[in-house]
Amino acid sequence: MALFGKPKYTIVRLKKREIPDGLWTKCERCSEVLYNKTLEENFKVCPKCNYHFVLGAYERIRALLDKDTFLEYDQDMTSADPLDFKGPKTYKDKLAQDQQATGLKEAAITGEAFLDNKKIVIAVTDSRFIMGSMGSVVGEKIARAIEAATKNRLALIIVSGSGGGARMYEGILSLMQMAKTSAALSYHHQQKLPFISVLTDPTMAGVMASFAGLGDIIIAEPKALIGFTGPRVIEQTIRHKLPPDFQRSEFILEHGLIDMIVHRKNLKSTLSQLLDYLS
Numbered sequence: 001m002a003l004f005g006k007p008k009y010t011i012v013r014l015k016k017r018e019i020p021d022g023l024w025t026k027c028e029r030c031s032e033v034l035y036n037k038t039l040e041e042n043f044k045v046c047p048k049c050n051y052h053f054v055l056g057a058y059e060r061i062r063a064l065l066d067k068d069t070f071l072e073y074d075q076d077m078t079s080a081d082p083l084d085f086k087g088p089k090t091y092k093d094k095l096a097q098d099q100q101a102t103g104l105k106e107a108a109i110t111g112e113a114f115l116d117n118k119k120i121v122i123a124v125t126d127s128r129f130i131m132g133s134m135g136s137v138v139g140e141k142i143a144r145a146i147e148a149a150t151k152n153r154l155a156l157i158i159v160s161g162s163g164g165g166a167r168m169y170e171g172i173l174s175l176m177q178m179a180k181t182s183a184a185l186s187y188h189h190q191q192k193l194p195f196i197s198v199l200t201d202p203t204m205a206g207v208m209a210s211f212a213g214l215g216d217i218i219i220a221e222p223k224a225l226i227g228f229t230g231p232r233v234i235e236q237t238i239r240h241k242l243p244p245d246f247q248r249s250e251f252i253l254e255h256g257l258i259d260m261i262v263h264r265k266n267l268k269s270t271l272s273q274l275l276d277y278l279s
């Protein structure tokens with residue numbers, strides 16, 4: 001007879017604590033579980049590790065502008081499907097899916113509003129909508145917003161959240177938006193009107209290489225991914241290991257690509273001071 005029989009205990013697997021939907025959010029960086037109300041009050045920034053959560057375009061507008069002053073331009077403009085694109089998903093399906101998920105018609109919202117009682121034109125791209133990529137509608141809405149700022153002699157603020165750059169579902173028409181928005185900005189600049197570009201996580205590729213990179217002042221949120229080509233492709237091309245914080249706000253500030261890093265809670269007051277200074 002064995003001296004010791006089989007253990008008489010059973011392993012109890014603890015159920016993961018169930019988190020009711022819509023009450024709590026887990027921080028994507030430090031995994032802290034955060035009460036949604038606290039997160040909202042803190043501008044959607046993790047109070048523990050300072051992680052800046054993605055803000056939707058309308059949330060950004062509410063956070064930055066004076067209450068009920070936003071007058072939206074071109075609200076109903078939606079994308080056509082010029083290439084009749086068919087991949088794993090058709091372009092039409094992708095548009096419908098992201099419209100449903102975000103409540104937006106396209107990846108950019110534009111309009112005029114007041115920021116600390118100063119009238120401005122603003123555009124915001126939303127990285128949740130086809131990665132905030134610049135198709136014809138995003139390009140057209142942003143170009144029109146810039147032209148409205150030039151015509152009415154107003155300062156311009158563009159907040160970019162675009163991981164996708166150009167929108168390949170639209171081929172060459174998408175790439176043409178880079179030239180169009182840049183040309184509109186050069187007329188705005190010729191009139192000696194200020195343009196402040198705000199880069200959020202992520203701002204990459206064709207967006208960074210056109211309007212987002214052309215600000216008279218370029219501000220980034222902390223630790224945002226900012227660049228042209230993604231780090232993996234660069235590593236494969238140059239066959240060098242890149243530093244760990246490569247293409248993050250702090251790294252590119254040190255290398256002179258941007259002018260300042262501003263915590264989200266100070267963004268409105270910083271923009272207000274810059275507008276005073278530049279006008």
Ligand SMILES: [Zn+2]
Nearest residue numbers: 027030046049
């Ligand atoms: Zn955190």
